[in-house]
Amino acid sequence: MLEGGKINAWQAVFLNVIMVSATALLGAPAIMASQAGHDAWMSALLATTLGLPIAWITIKLGSLYPGQTLIQYLERILGRWPGKALGLLYLLYFTHITSLMVMEYGSFLVDVFLIGTPITAIVLISITISAYILKLGLEVLARTNQFFFPWILVSLVITFLLVIPEMDLTRLQPVLETGPAEIFKGSLAPLAWHGEIIAFAMIIPFLTKPGQAGKIVALTFIFLGLIFFLLVAIGLTVFGPGLANMNYPILNVARVISLATFFERPEPLIVAVWVTGGLIKVSFFYYIIVLGSAQLLRLKSYRPLVLPVGAILAALSITVSASTLAMSDFIAHYWPFYALFTFEFGFPAALLAIALIRNRGIKGQ
Amino acid sequence: MMKKLVCLLLILGLTVPLEGCWSRREINELAIVLAAGVDSAPDGEILLTVQIARPSSFGGGESGRSGVAGPQQNNLWVISQAGETVYDAQRRLETKVSRNLYWGHTVILVFGEQIARQGIRKAFNFFTRSPGARETIWVLVARGDAKEVLNSHSQLETTSAQGIGAMIRAGVGIPVMLKDLSLMLAGKGINPVLPRVELTASGTPQGPGMKENIPEAENEPDHGTQTHAEMTITGAGVFNDERLVGWLDMMETSGLLWLAGRMKKAEITFPSPNEPGKDFSACIYRSITKIEPFYDGQNIWFDIKMRMDAELWEEQSLEKITEPRIFTAMEESLTRRVEQISRAVLEKAQQDYEVDIFGFGDVWHRKYPRQWPALKDRWNEEFANADVYISVQVHIRRTGLTTNRVSRED
Numbered sequence: 001m002l003e004g005g006k007i008n009a010w011q012a013v014f015l016n017v018i019m020v021s022a023t024a025l026l027g028a029p030a031i032m033a034s035q036a037g038h039d040a041w042m043s044a045l046l047a048t049t050l051g052l053p054i055a056w057i058t059i060k061l062g063s064l065y066p067g068q069t070l071i072q073y074l075e076r077i078l079g080r081w082p083g084k085a086l087g088l089l090y091l092l093y094f095t096h097i098t099s100l101m102v103m104e105y106g107s108f109l110v111d112v113f114l115i116g117t118p119i120t121a122i123v124l125i126s127i128t129i130s131a132y133i134l135k136l137g138l139e140v141l142a143r144t145n146q147f148f149f150p151w152i153l154v155s156l157v158i159t160f161l162l163v164i165p166e167m168d169l170t171r172l173q174p175v176l177e178t179g180p181a182e183i184f185k186g187s188l189a190p191l192a193w194h195g196e197i198i199a200f201a202m203i204i205p206f207l208t209k210p211g212q213a214g215k216i217v218a219l220t221f222i223f224l225g226l227i228f229f230l231l232v233a234i235g236l237t238v239f240g241p242g243l244a245n246m247n248y249p250i251l252n253v254a255r256v257i258s259l260a261t262f263f264e265r266p267e268p269l270i271v272a273v274w275v276t277g278g279l280i281k282v283s284f285f286y287y288i289i290v291l292g293s294a295q296l297l298r299l300k301s302y303r304p305l306v307l308p309v310g311a312i313l314a315a316l317s318i319t320v321s322a323s324t325l326a327m328s329d330f331i332a333h334y335w336p337f338y339a340l341f342t343f344e345f346g347f348p349a350a351l352l353a354i355a356l357i358r359n360r361g362i363k364g365q
Numbered sequence: 366m367m368k369k370l371v372c373l374l375l376i377l378g379l380t381v382p383l384e385g386c387w388s389r390r391e392i393n394e395l396a397i398v399l400a401a402g403v404d405s406a407p408d409g410e411i412l413l414t415v416q417i418a419r420p421s422s423f424g425g426g427e428s429g430r431s432g433v434a435g436p437q438q439n440n441l442w443v444i445s446q447a448g449e450t451v452y453d454a455q456r457r458l459e460t461k462v463s464r465n466l467y468w469g470h471t472v473i474l475v476f477g478e479q480i481a482r483q484g485i486r487k488a489f490n491f492f493t494r495s496p497g498a499r500e501t502i503w504v505l506v507a508r509g510d511a512k513e514v515l516n517s518h519s520q521l522e523t524t525s526a527q528g529i530g531a532m533i534r535a536g537v538g539i540p541v542m543l544k545d546l547s548l549m550l551a552g553k554g555i556n557p558v559l560p561r562v563e564l565t566a567s568g569t570p571q572g573p574g575m576k577e578n579i580p581e582a583e584n585e586p587d588h589g590t591q592t593h594a595e596m597t598i599t600g601a602g603v604f605n606d607e608r609l610v611g612w613l614d615m616m617e618t619s620g621l622l623w624l625a626g627r628m629k630k631a632e633i634t635f636p637s638p639n640e641p642g643k644d645f646s647a648c649i650y651r652s653i654t655k656i657e658p659f660y661d662g663q664n665i666w667f668d669i670k671m672r673m674d675a676e677l678w679e680e681q682s683l684e685k686i687t688e689p690r691i692f693t694a695m696e697e698s699l700t701r702r703v704e705q706i707s708r709a710v711l712e713k714a715q716q717d718y719e720v721d722i723f724g725f726g727d728v729w730h731r732k733y734p735r736q737w738p739a740l741k742d743r744w745n746e747e748f749a750n751a752d753v754y755i756s757v758q759v760h761i762r763r764t765g766l767t768t769n770r771v772s773r774e775d
Contacts, residue, residue, distance in 0.1 A: 111496065112496045113496075115496065170727075170731065173731040174730065174731045174732075174734035177734040239544070239548065240548055240551070240552075241551070242547060242548055242551045252500060252544075255499060255500055255501070256500055256501055256542075256544060258501060261534065264501075
């Protein structure tokens with residue numbers, strides 16, 4: 001067994017929520033609003049709903065091959081070499097999006113708070129911390145997250161409560177003005193975020209009770225639905241459709257908070273959420289790459305891979321995109337199709353179909 | 366042994382991040398900009414004027430603004446610089462200012478009249494884009510040059526920028542933040558209105574060690590001119606999209622706020638119903654405006670209902686307001702006055718300026734989303750031709766410490 005640790009159900013829920021939503025906290029509302037205007041809150045709800053099938057596929061595959069991760073049962077479903085090839089593609093895909101996450105993570109800090117600091121410094125520090133967490137294993141990652149998760153949630157809730165005086169519900173009217181097509185387009189990017197739940201397939205075997213995976217995902221989606229909906233609804237009621245042109249709209253939301261002129265500038269809350277949540281998210285995907293590679297190569301331990309993969313991620317994160325504008329353009333317009341048609345929905349759905357047919361064949365004999 | 370050594374080295378290594386980081390900015394290396402002014406300069410350039418705080422002369426103590434006579438200190442430095450863009454001007458300022466300009470505490474942004482007439486879009490993007498400046502900066506338009514207005518200090522506050530900021534926050538004029546301005550410029554259903562500032566002669570500072578300002582003292586050698594000019598809010602500037610097209614006075618500004626449903630508190634004076642030439646004054650402390658748009662495919666009209674509560678503060682006449690009949694007449698007079706003021710600003714917006722400054726377009730848009738796209742590009746014309754029916758109801762809920770005036774003969 002490559003991973004000796006076990007995580008319980010709540011740890012898995014928290015991990016899943018952060019694994020999906022951490023990087024969506026600041027930028028996603030703008031991407032939704034740029035398509036769906038002031039109806040973007042419906043895009044958020046739609047995305048959560050449309051994400052459910054992906055979650056169901058993830059769970060179903062996990063239950064067909066208990067005790068195995070995505071990379072392992074790929075070989076069972078497709079045969080040895082095709083399975084390994086697709087496994088490699090999955091690992092490359094995870095590497096790609098993880099390097100984007102690292103870039104996003106560093107860009108925000110460099111753009112807004114650590115102006116003048118080289119992004120390399122932030123990337124190296126965060127990758128180093130992640131590597132340390134990985135060396136200690138999944139259990140430590142889950143517990144770290146369990147420790148930070150309540151604070152992330154509390155910080156968000158405080159921000160949302162404090163900004164209530166700045167909200168104007170009429171900014172959501174007229175409802176449904178943009179039309180269903182735009183609302184659907186607006187839901188694609190958040191749907192791709194929800195689709196990251198496929199990464200959960202890599203840790204289902206390490207649950208104390210793998211049978212609870214369904215409940216875990218259901219709870220995760222309740223959290224995600226609330227988070228995505230609140231983020232965009234609050235952004236819209238504060239800024240209206242002007243949200244679409246902001247890089248980090250939720251930061252702007254926090255910046256307009258002013259209670260009686262003495263309680264102002266609570267952006268550190270947002271920074272805390274970003275720094276902790278983003279780090280956990282990066283660590284989680286980093287872990288999956290390392291674990292998946294070890295399983296693909298049938299290694300006895302994944303630990304020798306931690307540093308090399310970290311170096312690759314750090315280097316890629318700096319070159320993966322030429323500018324923050326190019327990065328957000330990619331996330332908004334290309335990534336949803338790229339991810340949904342292939343690794344998040346397309347491949348898993350095909351895999352499930354093949355698996356079900358093969359299983360029926362086995363039973364038939 | 367080896368392990369201990371490594372641990373020791375690691376602990377020593379921890380001191381490296383403790384000492385701070387590069388690109389840190391200490392407060393004594395910053396030039397804190399409290400107010401920014403933007404004017405137009407020759408050749409299409411922008412003239413940026415900044416009010417920079419000199420914190421060393423701020424907080425009380427022996428050298429500060431303690432009332433005791435002492436050399437008066439300048440706590441502000443006002444400096445201007447032309448540039449292609451605001452950022453360019455700021456960059457060029459760095460050749461004159463020894464510290465980095467810091468925008469995080471900027472209280473006000475003032476547009477000069479000339480650049481406001483040419484269009485303000487090109488002048489404020491820097492303030493929303495740069496992470497240093499806040500979207501809660503108060504935006505104003507100057508009568509004349511912003512540069513002149515910023516060349517001022519405040520008698521009560523540390524700086525004139527903070528003085529104006531405090532006034533706007535207290536509800537004088539029409540408060541507009543940078544984020545509000547961006548939103549108003551983003552849609553077609555509303556046009557911006559910014560509070561107008563100018564310097565006005567504002568009293569004569571007095572204090573021990575200062576000469577009294579009496580005619581007899583005029584010939585004394587150390588009798589300076591003591592008239593003080595203070596930054597004053599004197600109304601509002603009306604914009605058609607990004608261009609300044611005209612002004613409103615303070616009373617019209619109140620009317621605008623009532624019609625748009627944005628008023629919090631307002632003082633109002635109205636004629637006595639029975640004794641010509643005598644007035645009442647009241648303070649409207651609660652006001653609810655309902656705007657109902659209508660459209661029959663051809664004509665657009667609006668029903669506006671305003672419900673207000675007021676408290677009476679002054680009575681010049683001798684009327685017995687405890688008599689229900691007179692009290693009602695007084696309330697009616699107040700109602701008529703509110704209606705008159707609202708109608709005046711409405712007519713000015715519809716006939717003189719032909720711009721929708723009330724946000725009626727947004728309200729109309731919410732009710733008629735399908736018809737809006739066809740109309741939105743000529744909304745201001747439609748607004749100018751729209752009929753607006755105003756109905757006002759004001760109730761006086763409180764009368765202060767007395768009922769009828771105490772000095773009244775019974």
